[in-house]
Every structure is written in C-alpha cells, then in structure tokens.
Amino acid sequence: MKYDAVVVGAGFAGMYMLYRLREMGLSVQVFESGSGVGGTWFWNRYPGARCDVQSLDYSYSFSEELQQEWEWSERYATQPEILGYANHVADRFNLKEHIAFDTKIISANYQDSSKKWLVTTEKGETHTSQFCILATGCLSVPKAIDIEGIENFAGESYYTSSWPREEPHFGGKRVAVIGTGSSAIQTIPVVAEQASSLTVYQRTAAFSQPAKNRTLDREEVRVFKENYQKHREASKHSLFGVPDKPMAQSALEVDEKTRNKVYEDAWREGTLISLYQSFNDLLFDKEANDTAAEFVHRKIREVVKDPATADALCPDEFPIATKRACLDSGYYQCFNQPHVSLVDLKKNPVERVTEKGIKTTDQEREFDAIIYATGFDAMTGAILGVEIKGSNEISLREKWFAGPKSYLGLGVSGFPNLFLITGPGSPSVMSNMIVSIEQHVDWIADCIKHMQTEGLSTIEPDSTAEQEWVDHVNDVANATLFPSANSWYMGANIPGKPRVFMPYIGGCGVYREKCDSVAAKNYEGFVLNR
Ligand code: NAP
Numbered sequence: 001m002k003y004d005a006v007v008v009g010a011g012f013a014g015m016y017m018l019y020r021l022r023e024m025g026l027s028v029q030v031f032e033s034g035s036g037v038g039g040t041w042f043w044n045r046y047p048g049a050r051c052d053v054q055s056l057d058y059s060y061s062f063s064e065e066l067q068q069e070w071e072w073s074e075r076y077a078t079q080p081e082i083l084g085y086a087n088h089v090a091d092r093f094n095l096k097e098h099i100a101f102d103t104k105i106i107s108a109n110y111q112d113s114s115k116k117w118l119v120t121t122e123k124g125e126t127h128t129s130q131f132c133i134l135a136t137g138c139l140s141v142p143k144a145i146d147i148e149g150i151e152n153f154a155g156e157s158y159y160t161s162s163w164p165r166e167e168p169h170f171g172g173k174r175v176a177v178i179g180t181g182s183s184a185i186q187t188i189p190v191v192a193e194q195a196s197s198l199t200v201y202q203r204t205a206a207f208s209q210p211a212k213n214r215t216l217d218r219e220e221v222r223v224f225k226e227n228y229q230k231h232r233e234a235s236k237h238s239l240f241g242v243p244d245k246p247m248a249q250s251a252l253e254v255d256e257k258t259r260n261k262v263y264e265d266a267w268r269e270g271t272l273i274s275l276y277q278s279f280n281d282l283l284f285d286k287e288a289n290d291t292a293a294e295f296v297h298r299k300i301r302e303v304v305k306d307p308a309t310a311d312a313l314c315p316d317e318f319p320i321a322t323k324r325a326c327l328d329s330g331y332y333q334c335f336n337q338p339h340v341s342l343v344d345l346k347k348n349p350v351e352r353v354t355e356k357g358i359k360t361t362d363q364e365r366e367f368d369a370i371i372y373a374t375g376f377d378a379m380t381g382a383i384l385g386v387e388i389k390g391s392n393e394i395s396l397r398e399k400w401f402a403g404p405k406s407y408l409g410l411g412v413s414g415f416p417n418l419f420l421i422t423g424p425g426s427p428s429v430m431s432n433m434i435v436s437i438e439q440h441v442d443w444i445a446d447c448i449k450h451m452q453t454e455g456l457s458t459i460e461p462d463s464t465a466e467q468e469w470v471d472h473v474n475d476v477a478n479a480t481l482f483p484s485a486n487s488w489y490m491g492a493n494i495p496g497k498p499r500v501f502m503p504y505i506g507g508c509g510v511y512r513e514k515c516d517s518v519a520a521k522n523y524e525g526f527v528l529n530r
Helices: 012-023 064-069 079-092 182-194 218-226 228-236 256-269 286-303 307-313 433-454 463-478 508-520
Strands: 002-008 028-031 105-111 116-121 126-134 156-159 174-178 197-202 208-210 326-328 340-344 350-353 357-360 364-366 369-372 387-389 418-420 458-461 526-529
Touching: 002 012, 002 105, 002 116, 012 028, 012 079, 012 433, 064 228, 105 126, 174 182, 174 357, 182 197, 182 326, 182 369, 197 357, 218 228, 228 433, 228 508, 256 286, 286 307, 307 340, 418 433, 433 508, 458 463
Parallel strands: 002 028, 002 126, 105 387, 126 418, 156 369, 174 197, 174 369, 197 340, 208 326
Antiparallel strands: 105 116, 116 126, 350 357, 357 364, 458 526
C-alpha cells in the first residue's frame, strides 16, 4: 500500500502522531507489534505497575475536552488505568481503524529514486510512504538476560517487561525477583503479599522514595482542572516536563539542620524530582549530592530493621539521581517481613539459573517462580530493532556504531524524511514523556505542513548541524554528574553498547525554544529539497 506517512508504534507517541497527521488530511498507517494500543503500558502489566509521574501530568494536553472529561482515580495511576486511558483516547478519536495491530516492522529502506520509504513487516508485506516516523518508545526492548541457564529452570519464569495477560498466582509459592530497578521495586511489595517466600536478588541498590500515592479527591481535581492550561504551560517550559520548583540555593550554602528540613519537605512531597530539585547543585557537585544520598540512607535505615539488610539496600556506587530514581509503595518496609529476604549479589554473584532455582557463589536456593526485572535496551534498542537504511543504503546501525547521532533527537543526517519521536539527543526519558511526545509530534506535524505548503519533498539534518548538536548534548551531560554512573541512560546496562549519555539534559523548556527557533529560521540545520 502507499501512504503519505507510516508511523511505527501505537503507544502515546504513535497515537498522537496519527491524530495530528490525519487531522491534516494525510493518509497515515500505524504499525504496532502488540495487539492493542498503549506501548509500554500494553506490555508492562506486572503486579504493582504504575506511573511515577502524577496522573494529572502524565496525560495528553492536546484536547481540552479530553483532559477535562477523563477522571484519574489515583495520584499515580496504575497500569490498567493508564491502558484504559490509552484505549479511551484511541476510541474517542477513532484511531484504531488506522492501526495495524500484531504487525511488526522489521525494515525501512529509503529509495533514492522515488524519494519514498519502503517498510517491510515481519509477515513480508511491503508499504511505501513519503515519511517514516518512529514512535517506537524508549524502554520497549527488554535487555537480553545475561544469566546462564535460564532455560533450564523447571518452574515458572516471568518478565516484568512482557507480563502475561492472564495474571499468574503466586499464593503459597517460593518466588525470586532478579533486579532492583523501578519495575522490581514496584513488583516486590505486591508479590510479597501473595508468595510464601520472596527472595530479592540485588546487584546494585537503587534510591527509592515513597510515592505517597493516594486516591484523588474529586473537589481537588475540579479545582486543579480549572487551571489546567496554566499548569500545562509551566510544564512545557520546565526542566523535566512538570512545573519546576524554585531552587536558588546550593546544598552546601545552608547548615545541616536547614538542609535536612528541605529534604524532609521534599521527601513528604513524594515525587520523582522533589528531592533533586531541593538545591541547585545536587546534579552537578558530588559533595552536595552526597548530602542528599546520606539523607536517603538515613531514611532506609529508619525503616529496615535488620542492619545488614539496610546496609545492603543503601546505594553507594553512584551519585543519587544519576541512575533513574524510583518511587515506591512500601518497598523498604517489605524487607521487615519474615518471608522476604535480600541476596546481595555484590557479595555472592549469580553463577547460573538451575533446574530448581538460582545458584549464587555461596549456595543454591530453590524456587517455584522467578521474576526477571532486568531492564531494557533503552532509547536505541527499538529504533535499531528496525533494520533502517537511508540514502545510498547507509545503515543506521552502522552510523550509530559508536553511539546515536541525531539532530535534536528528531532526525538523522543521511535519512531523509525519517523522524524520531523522543529519540536520543532529546529530553525524552529525562522528562515527563507525554510532554516531550506532544512537543515532538507537534513539531513534526508543523514541519510536514510547512513542506506541503512550500512544495518541498524531503528534509534531513545537515551533517554539521547534527554533529554540533551531538557535541552540545555531550557537553551539557558532561557538566553534570550523570556520566559517572553505570546507568541505562549511558547504555552501560547492555554489554558492548557504546557508553554515551543518550538523552538531552538541558531541560524541556530550553530544548523547546531551540526546536521552535530552528523551525522559525526556516528549519535551520536541516536541508530541504523540492
Ligand atoms: P532497570 O532500572 O534497568 O533495572 C534493572 C535491574 O536488573 C537492575 O537492578 C539491574 O542491576 C538488574 N540486573 C540486570 N541484569 C542483571 C543480571 N544479569 N544479574 C543481576 N541483576 C541484573 O530496569 P527497570 O526496573 O525495568 O526500569 C527501567 C526504566 O523503566 C526505569 O528506570 C524507568 O525509567 C522506567 N520505569 C518506569 C516505571 C514507572 O513509571 N513507575 C516503572 C518501571 C520502569 P544493575 O543495576 O547492577 O545492572
């Protein structure tokens, strides 16, 4: 089939892209490997899964009617509620008729002769299109599990990133969880309520803060929604895609008592960024950062009764916030239950998974079920999961061999009419994703409208502008503490992946201004052809 635009992925990015382009009268086809909309929220159905951005923020702002009519029930929405919201949006705006579900795109090749993209599905169908838009998500390809013997385990194996639709039952079972990132930290307290024993295998402890989740009060929501547009505007021009907190002071400028009072207030707030926006130097100065880390260590020790377990749960290998922070509901408390235990893999690494359980260097423990919460090939995994070839058959995989290179995280030189939504080099995972998704989709839609008006057929970044942007992204990251951590932001969780800080950490507001200014200057840094 022939289309004006092909969109890969029907998560929040793909759905809104489809909406915008269809409103402009383009013929658009979305391809989605899952059997429903929702992207990350379609797959990550593990027990306890919920968003760590507040529901009133983590939602579309493009339709005033939509944002007024949809009622979130909790401060932090559960996965089923978010998936329900995604389906509501798809139905309300008649999106599903343009989405081919259960259809994985395996390759996209740019044809220089016709100036069209040729995309091929796993079933071998081919489609041509002027524009190819990747809405493939930043955390959608699970990391291949690098533990020997997982296929030998005779019990049940589960992966948080592709949880079965039929809910497993852990009642009376001995369960192991491998990993202590956000997914595990949400899963563990819920599975602990059911399992007869729960053993958590931790390689690197994570910093987590209580989410202070609660039911939303209708009156509170009504008042909030009266000022929704103002709130959304503040988010658009913020650092992280939610309204900024003023942070004029250095953590080292104040005395310990004042500092702890500020941290206590931030802790009570229970948001991902409340602690890190307490002072202006926490992300830049290790000594300042240590004061926040020590505060969290004290909080962990106040909760966890067994001193050895508390010690193991206190992260000490990276500055706080340089690996993605976590929000939890009862994570640390969980370890006070007699049937929950922690295995510190720093002391006794995993040797292999056996038929009966997990063997670490000190002993083999037997289980009925193992849950792998081992993370994702973030940011580039899903893009490179499609075999992409641009002009002159240049391969994106080869171009990105030493790390992703893009202009503004929106386009790649040598790949005409290819757009990335929240690609590497843009704020993406460093922000409230929906704010960044809407900004990219609006920018791309406006760009395509401009091309139509001007009778232009192709757009691609100029290679010099692209390199300058990549250098800028690195310079901004290198001014912070972020590159010092072995995080998935750096690709460090995937053996052999280039070590490059992938998102842009300059802030959503600054980045939006840059993108708007590029467009206003006739798409400065892009090459447009008739
Ligand atoms: P993650 O943060 O990458 O955590 C993976 C965990 O598995 C880490 O503790 C890691 O240890 C461990 N691990 C990986 N391979 C291992 C191995 N071979 N042996 C032992 N341990 C191993 O992944 P995630 O928890 O799925 O979260 C990824 C991101 O998704 C989050 O940072 C967040 O951005 C997003 N997320 C958001 C939410 C939310 O909105 N609430 C929920 C879940 C996820 P090491 O650190 O030592 O590698």
